[in-house]
Amino acid sequence: MDESDLRVVAVRECGPDTVAIEFETPPELDAQPGQFVKLTAEVEGDSVSRFYTISSPDVEGTFEITVGYDPDEGGPFSEYLLALAADDRVRMAGPFGSDFYESEPRAVVLAGGPGIGPAVGIAERALAEGNEAAVVYRDDAPVHEERLAALAAAGAAVYVLGADEPLADAVSAVVTGEPGEQLFVYGFETFLDAATDAMAAVGATPDDAKVENFG
Template sequence: MDATVAVGAVRDVGPQTVALELESPDGFDAEPGQFIKLAATVEGEEYARFYTLSSPGVDDTFEVTVGVDPEEAGPFSQFLLDLEVGDELDISGPFGQSYYEGESRVVVLAGGPGVGPAVGIAEAAVDDGNEAAIVYQTDAPAHGNRLDALREAGASVVVVDGAIDEEVAAAVTGADDEQVFVYGFAAFVEDATAALDVAGIDPDDAKVENFG
């Protein structure tokens, strides 16, 4: 689907990180963990980037989480950070096969911006009465309120700044219908899949989204 959508809300959710709530166009259907393309013209130049959904649903609105490294931020990243309610963006999608499909237990390994799909998937699973666990590697956590709410709802949430092998081994059970998800940049994906291997879980069975 290609559409132009309005910004419904902009929320600060962490250091140099905002959650953009966008109005769902008619007929838009996406699952937690899928991603969309956002596009806009900034200072006469056309830009487009992919962002994974961070909301558990898309009924009236949906959310993406945008994190920006101040030392690497380009014009489009800054444009997204500066958006206000009522501004418009072009979207395409959804894309991706690494999404929640109602599994009875989800384990989401998230590095940096992978926290967006992590909270969306975990919230969807909890809402369905299923089990959820998150292992989140970062030195600057985002979505703290939602992570706390997930803990209160019975999900396992671990935030770690460093190696994740022990946390991954504790989170995975190998139970039937347990699904592992991995979201993050290439270095994190490599570490996460290695940790799964050490824990006795076949990394090929994980749903992986490599942010590059």
């Protein structure tokens, strides 16, 4: 789609060094949780763009992205996003990506670090549609904890692990191998490698998973 002008609705803290930014959805945007958009802004005299995965369960009326930042080494674009307030504007193109939720009967999401954004969006959407959901999330400083607790209370299987904890037991607990089950994996490359090993160990086929590498 062509570039759109987005209006900021709200910026909220959602965990250590992490904010959720809610935008008003432009009329032409049709996106699913797990897809990502490209945001562009003028920063220090240059046009700068970065990609962010949608972390809301849908884009009806508004949609959300989750932005983590390093308070000691944050880049100019992150600082720009952190300074946004309601009614500010930023440009957007997208959506992009083919590894997103498509109403599968059971969504199992393995998320490392920033992968929690699409994980909560997919799980919330699955439950809202009457489907099953499970999340295995690994991070030493978890974010979106309120949403994870709400998912667990609504019937999703939720496992939150430390950054160095093995994935095998949690993955074994959530992967059933039943027809209609879809695995999603979101995170940095080192997490993807660990998730691939864990999936293979329980007899899942890693090539059948929907995977987004965050770098």
